[in-house]
Amino acid sequence: MFTQKRQKTWAQRACEAVLTTGPVPQHVAIIMDGNRRFAAKKSLAKSEGHVKGFDKLAETLEWCLDLGISEVTVYAFSIENFKRSADEVACLMELSRQKFAKLLQERDLIHQHGVCVRIIGNISLLPKDLQELLAEAVCMSAHNKRAILNVCFAYTARDDMCMAMQELAVGVKEGDISESLFEKCLYTCHCRNVDLLIRTSGEVRLSDFLLWESSFSCLAFVKVLWPEFSIWHLYAAILHYQRNCSKIQIVRQSYLIERERLQREADFACVVEESNMEKPPNHSGADKSSHPTSFNMPAQKNIQSCVQQYAAEREQRTQAFLACLYRRREDYIKSLLPAHPLMGSKPALSVTLS
Amino acid sequence: MRTLLLRFIHYVISLGQFLYGLLLWLPVHSLTWKKPSLEADRKLLKKVPAHVGFLVLEEDFSFRDLANLIVWSVTLGVSYISVYDFNGEVKRNSLLLQQNIRASKEQVLGQDLSSCDIQIFSSSHPVLRPPSALPKTHGGRVHLLCVDDGRKNIVQTARHLSQMVAAGMYRLEDIQPSIVDSMIQESRQLPDPDLCLKFGALDSLLGYLPWHIRLSEIISLSSHKGITYKSFLSALIEYGNTDQRFGK
Numbered sequence: 001m002f003t004q005k006r007q008k009t010w011a012q013r014a015c016e017a018v019l020t021t022g023p024v025p026q027h028v029a030i031i032m033d034g035n036r037r038f039a040a041k042k043s044l045a046k047s048e049g050h051v052k053g054f055d056k057l058a059e060t061l062e063w064c065l066d067l068g069i070s071e072v073t074v075y076a077f078s079i080e081n082f083k084r085s086a087d088e089v090a091c092l093m094e095l096s097r098q099k100f101a102k103l104l105q106e107r108d109l110i111h112q113h114g115v116c117v118r119i120i121g122n123i124s125l126l127p128k129d130l131q132e133l134l135a136e137a138v139c140m141s142a143h144n145k146r147a148i149l150n151v152c153f154a155y156t157a158r159d160d161m162c163m164a165m166q167e168l169a170v171g172v173k174e175g176d177i178s179e180s181l182f183e184k185c186l187y188t189c190h191c192r193n194v195d196l197l198i199r200t201s202g203e204v205r206l207s208d209f210l211l212w213e214s215s216f217s218c219l220a221f222v223k224v225l226w227p228e229f230s231i232w233h234l235y236a237a238i239l240h241y242q243r244n245c246s247k248i249q250i251v252r253q254s255y256l257i258e259r260e261r262l263q264r265e266a267d268f269a270c271v272v273e274e275s276n277m278e279k280p281p282n283h284s285g286a287d288k289s290s291h292p293t294s295f296n297m298p299a300q301k302n303i304q305s306c307v308q309q310y311a312a313e314r315e316q317r318t319q320a321f322l323a324c325l326y327r328r329r330e331d332y333i334k335s336l337l338p339a340h341p342l343m344g345s346k347p348a349l350s351v352t353l354s
Numbered sequence: 355m356r357t358l359l360l361r362f363i364h365y366v367i368s369l370g371q372f373l374y375g376l377l378l379w380l381p382v383h384s385l386t387w388k389k390p391s392l393e394a395d396r397k398l399l400k401k402v403p404a405h406v407g408f409l410v411l412e413e414d415f416s417f418r419d420l421a422n423l424i425v426w427s428v429t430l431g432v433s434y435i436s437v438y439d440f441n442g443e444v445k446r447n448s449l450l451l452q453q454n455i456r457a458s459k460e461q462v463l464g465q466d467l468s469s470c471d472i473q474i475f476s477s478s479h480p481v482l483r484p485p486s487a488l489p490k491t492h493g494g495r496v497h498l499l500c501v502d503d504g505r506k507n508i509v510q511t512a513r514h515l516s517q518m519v520a521a522g523m524y525r526l527e528d529i530q531p532s533i534v535d536s537m538i539q540e541s542r543q544l545p546d547p548d549l550c551l552k553f554g555a556l557d558s559l560l561g562y563l564p565w566h567i568r569l570s571e572i573i574s575l576s577s578h579k580g581i582t583y584k585s586f587l588s589a590l591i592e593y594g595n596t597d598q599r600f601g602k
Contacts, residue, residue, distance in 0.1 A: 018360050162529050174520070
């Protein structure tokens with residue numbers, strides 16, 4: 001996937017120097033739309049368009065690395081894409097096989113760039129051999145730190161949210177379900193905040209991509225088809241981000257502060273409810289949480305320490321739940337590794353076939 | 355010295371972009387207000403969105419213009435309208451909006467007031483009665499939303515499902531997008547927005563209905579203040595010309 005370094009023109013170097021004086025997004029998400037329209041426009045086969053799209057991705061990743069963008073998320077294949085013709089799906093799967101096999105061959109280059117590859121999505125929906133390749137790529141690069149490439153494969157945001165709901169329904173008690181816990185159950189839990197979301201081909205919708213995560217992202221809809229996306233379009237998108245980011249940051253911060261406050265309030269309500277259950281209440285207990293002042297507790301200080309204790313316990317419960325969830329997901333990926341890795345050697349990881 | 359120079363260039367480019375934006379913005383405001391000629395305009399639209407979301411990402415609000423947008427939408431056949439601002443400024447001033455809608459209706463529709471029934475809902479006044487079939491010829495439901503109606507709605511659904519699973523009313527495998535979606539629809543009585551009109555220089559959704567926004571067309575306009583019927587109509591025409599493939 002990563003080729004040898006391309007030479008940049010002086011104009012590009014100058015632009016880069018100018019842009020990097022401003023804030024550069026840490027995490028860029030891309031919807032690479034327009035491969036097929038590009039193929040139609042150039043009267044190529046559809047598959048040819050997808051190949052061109054893949055080449056463009058490799059190029060774009062390099063541009064991002066040079067600019068200091070350390071995390072890139074791409075929408076490679078949506079669950080909805082399974083609805084395409086069998087031919088095209090097969091072709092896309094084959095293309096992915098080839099590209100991931102190539103990526104595994106070029107592991108030295110991956111390590112040299114320090115790229116960590118993560119797969120985001122429900123990969124159990126994919127063909128078995130492709131699952132193996134993806135698992136190998138993930139495990140092989142897991143310890144790289146410099147840059148992260150998230151590949152959304154068999155992904156839709158709604159499916160992701162439903163998976164999180166499933167985990168929460170069995171993993172924690174209902175009262176512990178909060179917004180911050182919810183987002184830690186998403187496939188994207190290990191990702192940084194999405195700063196900039198780029199969609200090419202002039203379409204102006206999200207198409208079930210990072211719906212939750214992009215709430216506070218800067219959106220950039222670019223008119224060109226993905227294979228025609230150039231470094232100049234990337235520069236323009238970053239400039240667009242720079243004009244938006246400070247305001248978005250302010251709103252985001254205020255949102256997070258409010259969220260923490262609500263969490264404290266919820267903890268308080270839980271403590272009140274619990275202690276009311278212990279002793280029989282001397283007022284109507286139906287509306288406890290909304291009348292905290294009328295609550296019959298020895299002293300204010302006492303309540304505060306109770307709430308703090310409750311919060312600490314809740315934190316402990318949810319941390320244990322998350323640790324278990326993450327371990328299970330990691331084990332699942334490892335369980336997909338083929339008994340005899342296809343490419344080269346990777347003896348360090350013991351293979352645990354389920 | 356070098357950084358200073360680069361910063362300066364960066365600043366100049368930003369300024370240039372700002373001025374360019376201003377240039378694009380100016381001619382819109384010089385256009386005169388045109389009384390909508392309903393039938394003719396409807397024919398211009400290849401499709402009419404069932405739900406239009408107005409995202410106000412500006413500091414100042416003009417309830418008059420918001421009311422105009424709502425009345426124009428309803429007269430063009432839009433049945434659901436949501437008005438979103440992060441802090442819930444519009445929600446808090448629903449009465450003011452209602453007054454403005456009345457005034458705007460008079461201006462747009464003239465004497466024929468009864469044919470256009472606009473109801474306002476917000477989560478502080480939840481939908482009590484079941485959604486009656488949309489009345490008369492044109493009717494519209496306006497939902498006022500703020501950031502609390504977005505992600506929190508999803509988390510509430512997660513909680514609700516957790517209870518249902520614990521009670522044995524749902525199996526875990528039932529938690530699928532289609533079922534969760536119908537649950538969320540039911541709680542809010544609001545279909546997914548087909549078109550999302552974003553007002554203001556900021557290019558972000560700022561927490562607007564993350565579950566519902568899946569397939570919405572997002573179109574940006576520079577400001578809702580002083581928006582003309584013409585620029586609103588051209589946004590709707592732009593929406594009508596888009597072609598969705600639904601993953602295929």
